[in-house]
Amino acid sequence: MPRIVVDYDKCTGLGICESIAPDVFEVDDDGSLLILEESPDETRRGELQEAVDGCPTGALSIED
């Protein structure tokens, strides 16, 4: 099962990831990223990879 890893030093809270997978990522009002589901189902991998690739600061990665 994929697990999402966030480098919070790199995340700038722009929320691209949230727009790609809103049920996994949420940026709150002060720009902090919350992971709503840390280990989503295997079937979500493509969407997660899209969020990883779409993050402009390279803050996201997937671990297995």
Ligand code: SF4
């Ligand atoms: S897209 Fe990247 S920088 Fe933006 S909120 Fe998500 S993890 Fe943070």
